[in-house]
Amino acid sequence: LNERNIWIARWYVKAKGAKRWVRRSHSFKTKDRDDAEARFGRWMSDGGHRGEAPIIPTSPLSEVIDVYLDQKAEPDGNRTTQKLALAAPGRAFGQREALGLTAEDARDYARKRATGLWGPPTRPRGPISDSTIRRELNALQAALNFAYPDRPIRLPKPSDPEGRKVWMREDQAKAMIEALAEQDAQVRFFAKCGILYGVRRGAMMELEWE
Numbered sequence: 001l002n003e004r005n006i007w008i009a010r011w012y013v014k015a016k017g018a019k020r021w022v023r024r025s026h027s028f029k030t031k032d033r034d035d036a037e038a039r040f041g042r043w044m045s046d047g048g049h050r051g052e053a054p055i056i057p058t059s060p061l062s063e064v065i066d067v068y069l070d071q072k073a074e075p076d077g078n079r080t081t082q083k084l085a086l087a088a089p090g091r092a093f094g095q096r097e098a099l100g101l102t103a104e105d106a107r108d109y110a111r112k113r114a115t116g117l118w119g120p121p122t123r124p125r126g127p128i129s130d131s132t133i134r135r136e137l138n139a140l141q142a143a144l145n146f147a148y149p150d151r152p153i154r155l156p157k158p159s160d161p162e163g164r165k166v167w168m169r170e171d172q173a174k175a176m177i178e179a180l181a182e183q184d185a186q187v188r189f190f191a192k193c194g195i196l197y198g199v200r201r202g203a204m205m206e207l208e209w210e
Helices: 033-045 061-071 077-093 103-113 130-147 170-179 185-197 201-206
Strands: 008-013 022-027
Touching: 008 061, 061 077, 061 130, 077 103, 077 130, 077 201, 103 130, 170 185, 185 201
Parallel strands: none
Antiparallel strands: 008 022
């Protein structure tokens, strides 16, 4: 639905060799969902989207996450962090309709995720901290709001305790970089990436040198 409660299809395209995706949309000029879905079916049959992948109200969350990572998340430490943060929500809700997620779904996710559910299949199941769950739900919220800017979503998350965050001062960051002056370029880059992008340890360990 757009700001006038009219049903639209939204999709993303990227020209060959381009770095960015471009968002496109098509209005079905109706406020009735059943009518909109019927018109969408005819539009698809007529090749209205020209083979491009649309993001519509009934799109599964997995498609929304893919588009968000392809277009919004930058190809650096931030992209790696977001990809890792969205992995568990993708396992939990991947085939659900993106706009069908509710606040109660998010609360249920937080309760079950705290027990280690939806973690990487190659790792043993163990308790997950509230800070990790907050990061995952924040990433999920960002992906949904990117795909559906006309329908902003705010998901409930575990509370953030006071005094939890500790920041590195500028003089500390400078001293750390200077202390690595004798190290090779890869080590210095690894440290600078962590400082500049605030990349968590797990995400840093996933980076590959190319």
